[in-house]
Amino acid sequence: MNPTRQELDDLLVDYLYDELDAADRAAFERGVAAYPDLAAEVEAHRRTRSMAQALPQVPLSAGFIAGLMARVEVPPASSPAPAPRRSTAPTSPPGFFARLASFFRKPNFAMALSALVVAGVAALVIAKGAHEEDEGTSQLLREPASITSADTPAERAVVAPPAPQAAVEAATAEEAAVEEATVEAAAKGGEAQEKQEEDEEAKAAPRAKKAAPPAPRRGAEGVAPPAAEKASDDRGTTIEALWKRFDELVAKERLGEAEDVLAQLARAGETGRVREARAALARAAAAKAARAQPAAATKQGTLEKVLDRDDER
Amino acid sequence: MEHTLSDEQLMERFLEGHASAFEVLVNRYSQRIFNFILRHIGDASVAEDLVQDVFLRVVKNAAGFRAQAKFTTWLYTIARNLSIDALRKARHRRHVPLDRPLSSEDEGGATLLDRIADNAPGSDVKTRDRRFVAALEAALREVPDDQREVFLMREIEGLKFREIADILGVPENTVKSRMRYALEALRGHLAAFAETV
Numbered sequence: 001m002n003p004t005r006q007e008l009d010d011l012l013v014d015y016l017y018d019e020l021d022a023a024d025r026a027a028f029e030r031g032v033a034a035y036p037d038l039a040a041e042v043e044a045h046r047r048t049r050s051m052a053q054a055l056p057q058v059p060l061s062a063g064f065i066a067g068l069m070a071r072v073e074v075p076p077a078s079s080p081a082p083a084p085r086r087s088t089a090p091t092s093p094p095g096f097f098a099r100l101a102s103f104f105r106k107p108n109f110a111m112a113l114s115a116l117v118v119a120g121v122a123a124l125v126i127a128k129g130a131h132e133e134d135e136g137t138s139q140l141l142r143e144p145a146s147i148t149s150a151d152t153p154a155e156r157a158v159v160a161p162p163a164p165q166a167a168v169e170a171a172t173a174e175e176a177a178v179e180e181a182t183v184e185a186a187a188k189g190g191e192a193q194e195k196q197e198e199d200e201e202a203k204a205a206p207r208a209k210k211a212a213p214p215a216p217r218r219g220a221e222g223v224a225p226p227a228a229e230k231a232s233d234d235r236g237t238t239i240e241a242l243w244k245r246f247d248e249l250v251a252k253e254r255l256g257e258a259e260d261v262l263a264q265l266a267r268a269g270e271t272g273r274v275r276e277a278r279a280a281l282a283r284a285a286a287a288k289a290a291r292a293q294p295a296a297a298t299k300q301g302t303l304e305k306v307l308d309r310d311d312e313r
Numbered sequence: 314m315e316h317t318l319s320d321e322q323l324m325e326r327f328l329e330g331h332a333s334a335f336e337v338l339v340n341r342y343s344q345r346i347f348n349f350i351l352r353h354i355g356d357a358s359v360a361e362d363l364v365q366d367v368f369l370r371v372v373k374n375a376a377g378f379r380a381q382a383k384f385t386t387w388l389y390t391i392a393r394n395l396s397i398d399a400l401r402k403a404r405h406r407r408h409v410p411l412d413r414p415l416s417s418e419d420e421g422g423a424t425l426l427d428r429i430a431d432n433a434p435g436s437d438v439k440t441r442d443r444r445f446v447a448a449l450e451a452a453l454r455e456v457p458d459d460q461r462e463v464f465l466m467r468e469i470e471g472l473k474f475r476e477i478a479d480i481l482g483v484p485e486n487t488v489k490s491r492m493r494y495a496l497e498a499l500r501g502h503l504a505a506f507a508e509t510v
Contacts, residue, residue, distance in 0.1 A: 013489040048500045052468050055449055060347050061361060065339055068365050072372050074332040
């Protein structure tokens with residue numbers, strides 16, 4: 001059966017360009033014979049195509065391909081996978097400065113640094129306060145309640161004294177930790193946050209030390225004390241600490257502060273020992289005064305000599 | 314050996330680091346792409362620049378080539394897109410007859426016909442009526458862009474209608490219709506020469 005005119009029209013271009021299979025081509029040639037106008041059109045298109053063959057190929061400029069190839073960047077020879085075509089990744093791990101630079105580009109750097117600065121300032125404030133307390137009359141001996149969880153005034157006073165020294169040490173350690181954390185954080189990037197947390201813990205440690213009861217002496221013997229006995233032990237430990245403090249103050253001839261400690265010990269019930277200690281304190285005060293007297297006498301003698309010379313004139 | 318490989322195999326080898334494989338592809342297609350672009354935009358100097366751009370773009374996107382069905386489809390798609398962009402930017406430079414200088418920088422210099430004659434010794438160009446070739450060029454420029462590109466791809470570049478449809482992103486029957494219109498338009502413009510050809 002021959003194709004219709006419409007079907008022949010649809011096949012015309014395929015026929016001209018040899019894109020029909022043999023059967024369709026034969027069918028087209030049989031069918032077009034029935035339509036002279038269509039056959040004339042096919043012939044006209046063939047002539048046009050023939051004319052178009054005269055369209056010359058314009059050659060590229062000499063050296064075009066060489067110039068183009070000079071601009072072509074060849075993928076790395078060892079990469080069968082297409083993904084990274086330019087091998088720019090270093091083969092050795094980045095150095096300190098590279099890691100430092102990469103850290104500074106990280107968004108969490110500012111946050112970590114800010115936290116470290118705050119921690120450092122807080123440490124300095126604590127250290128300064130502790131220093132002042134250590135230099136003057138023991139403020140903590142009189143008003144320790146605000147920083148301790150001890151129940152009785154005596155206990156509050158006892159647990160307080162170690163605090164300034166601990167705070168100073170903690171502050172010093174904290175400053176060092178801040179510096180160290182800064183360098184470490186710069187080098188390790190993501191570890192800055194951890195370091196900051198460690199700093200926070202270091203800062204919290206003295207407070208915990210103040211708040212926590214001192215280690216029970218019997219604990220060192222390997223016997224776990226019952227709760228009531230533990231409280232008694234705690235109290236005994238604090239009294240012993242007060243006595244130790246008293247001895248230190250006497251040795252340093254800070255007799256006023258030693259007297260304050262004795263008063264606390266007396267309130268804690270250490271009346272017998274306190275009486276003896278007062279006697280010892282009185283002796284220490286007398287000795288101190290005796291040492292101070294010759295100097296005063298010398299000063300007095302010098303003054304009298306000056307006055308005598310003035311009288312003679 | 315690489316000259317016997319298919320386009321796709323050559324691209325694989327190029328991705329493995331063999332520059333020579335890409336050079337084979339350049340030798341295989343640069344001339345054809347140049348003429349395709351030249352017939353599109355009419356300026357040889359610009360056309361050469363665009364041919365460079367086409368192949369450099371191939372290099373740039375070579376890693377993604379494996380998803381492509383056929384290298385020539387991809388190559389002509391790039392060439393066509395760059396040609397259309399160039400036409401939009403410099404529409405006025407489109408109508409460059411063969412007897413005009415090759416580019417705006419070559420005023421008074423060689424023409425396309427000179428280059429054809431000089432580089433095709435023994436070809437029919439020497440004996441062919443130069444007037445006919447000029448008329449053919451002029452007739453082609455009169456054909457609408459969408460029909461001309463189909464005519465060039467099929468008649469000059471030898472691409473199949475299916476492949477042209479893929480490049481243009483239109484149905485195959487649309488391509489065939491445009492081809493028929495292009496042939497009819499050319500026939501009308503070249504009627505005066507029909508008897509002599």
